[in-house]
Amino acid sequence: KAGVTQTPRYLIKTRGQQVTLSCSPISGHRSVSWYQQTPGQGLQFLFEYFSETQRNKGNFPGRFSGRQFSNSRSEMNVSTLELGDSALYLCASSIRQGMGETQYFGPGTRLLVL
Amino acid sequence: AQSVTQLDSHVSVSEGTPVLLRCNYSSSYSPSLFWYVQHPNKGLQLLLKYTSAATLVKGINGFEAEFKKSETSFHLTKPSAHMSDAAEYFCVVPKGGNTGKLIFGQGTTLQVKP
Numbered sequence: 001k002a003g004v005t006q007t008p009r010y011l012i013k014t015r016g017q018q019v020t021l022s023c024s025p026i027s028g029h030r031s032v033s034w035y036q037q038t039p040g041q042g043l044q045f046l047f048e049y050f051s052e053t054q055r056n057k058g059n060f061p062g063r064f065s066g067r068q069f070s071n072s073r074s075e076m077n078v079s080t081l082e083l084g085d086s087a088l089y090l091c092a093s094s095i096r097q098g099m100g101e102t103q104y105f106g107p108g109t110r111l112l113v114l
Numbered sequence: 115a116q117s118v119t120q121l122d123s124h125v126s127v128s129e130g131t132p133v134l135l136r137c138n139y140s141s142s143y144s145p146s147l148f149w150y151v152q153h154p155n156k157g158l159q160l161l162l163k164y165t166s167a168a169t170l171v172k173g174i175n176g177f178e179a180e181f182k183k184s185e186t187s188f189h190l191t192k193p194s195a196h197m198s199d200a201a202e203y204f205c206v207v208p209k210g211g212n213t214g215k216l217i218f219g220q221g222t223t224l225q226v227k228p
Binding site for chain 1: 148157158159160163214220
């Protein structure tokens with residue numbers, strides 16, 4: 001079974017631009033979560049989608065948004081990019097929501113904002 | 115509120131010697147707990163998870179962890195380190211119930227010397 005895939009893998013943008021990242025979960029998985037990883041802040045939760053509905057949101061500004069499609073694929077969008085948005089963005093999927101559910105991570109999209 | 119604290123930011127061992135990566139958790143109830151590993155420029159891979167079935171959990175690549183409620187600890191061990199174990203390790207707890215929101219520790223970088 002194919003793992004979680006993320007596209008693109010690398011991205012360079014300039015301040016003020018917007019960016020859209022894509023995540024395709026493992027087949028049959030309906031929950032998709034997004035995380036931001038930076039050297040200073042570590043791994044931080046952005047949001048979670050389940051069956052096309054946002055179920056949880058982390059403490060990020062409204063410039064960060066996301067959505068999930070009926071096939072469970074998810075996109076996240078960052079508008080008006082800032083230098084501090086440079087990070088590795090990781091997507092994870094699980095079969096369903098639940099405390100013991102294992103989240104499987106994709107390889108990430110590395111975003112560099114100049 | 116759930117949280118995890120990784121007690122060492124950096125651990126260095128010689129190849130063939132035991133590995134101990136320490137994690138303490140905070141939770142108002144018996145949590146699920148995970149250890150993930152991240153190799154350079156890679157996504158996160160699940161090593162093992164605890165979901166209250168057994169306190170000693172065996173994972174991949176010879177790693178195991180023991181859940182100790184009295185000490186609120188979930189330390190990761192391996193009897194004999196291999197060069198390929200060099201990576202960053204994260205102790206993780208899900209926040210709340212029925213959620214895909216993971217709370218990550220700050221990570222421990224494992225260095226394996228020949």
